[in-house]
Amino acid sequence: MSENNIYKTTEGRKIYIEIDPDICIGAASCVGIDPKTFALNTENRAYVLDLDVSDYETILEAAKSCPTSAIILKDENGNQIWP
Ligand code: SF4
Numbered sequence: 001m002s003e004n005n006i007y008k009t010t011e012g013r014k015i016y017i018e019i020d021p022d023i024c025i026g027a028a029s030c031v032g033i034d035p036k037t038f039a040l041n042t043e044n045r046a047y048v049l050d051l052d053v054s055d056y057e058t059i060l061e062a063a064k065s066c067p068t069s070a071i072i073l074k075d076e077n078g079n080q081i082w083p
């Protein structure tokens with residue numbers, strides 16, 4: 001199962017946050033940088049919290065911190081922002 005969420009940042013920017021569970025190794029650096037957006041499930045795979053309380057730069061920084069690039073960010077039109 002892959003995570004695919006439309007997320008509204010604190011600036012009102014809508015982005016898609018996808019996490020590939022086959023690539024996520026549970027390193028938790030995303031959770032360390034943005035615990036308001038990312039969490040680990042019982043299988044040690046990241047998922048997106050549906051809280052809409054983080055700003056865009058923090059989410060991007062968390063995505064960039066992922067050692068396996070498991071976090072994919074897209075704009076509201078589906079254009080890939082990261083990686
Ligand atoms: S940083 Fe990447 S590998 Fe680590 S938990 Fe987050 S998504 Fe998974």
